[in-house]
Amino acid sequence: MTVIIKDTPFNPYQDLQEYEETKLTKNNAIGASNIFIGTMRDFNEGDHVKLMSLEHYPGMTEKQLNKIIAAANQQWALIDILIIHRVGDILPNEPIVLVSAWSSHRGDAFDACRFIMENLKSKAPFWKKERLINEQERWVISNTKGYLTTKNY
């Protein structure tokens, strides 16, 4: 179970490959890997966004993410979890977050990954400030909704 906060751009596919090769290759119980990657889009609330600055609360970020992982471990049978999250200045199309859940079965991997991501969105102390194309800066007030329907998957 690993939490990494990065202040420089990262390649989630490369990091994932390295993590699997160094930590998971000998684990033959893995039957499902569920991966979520969040990237920066260049629009929000009808405006063109050219840059985003991500602030966080060092220490509390890691503490909260580890609590979320612990809660996921209590609910699902998980083999490993990796969370990587960017801070600092981020450009459109750059990755912001990677959440990966490894399990023996897809149900645990899918559901835990979703749970971790939604909890990260509401509990991990990160804040986004957007810079628009006209150089105006503004804080993002709230995240978009995660679950689009009330359907129970």
Place this chain on the structure above:
Amino acid sequence: MSIKIRYFASLKDYIGHSEDEIIYEKALTVSEVWQQATQNKIKPQNTLVAVNMDYVSWDELVNDSDEVAFFPPVTGG
């Protein structure tokens, strides 16, 4: 006894600085910490509070050397 106070994101802009320290004689709730540290500034709606990096309610009591943090709703991911 003293406690350290930290402000983040839009709340840091609103307060005008990122840290405060207050000295007090009696036990305070985080709500009273806000009042003392900000000199009764109006608390923006939805402000969140953490003590020693865990979320708490506004009636939580703080102890000597605690770190209290005030911030707006989080928007990571």
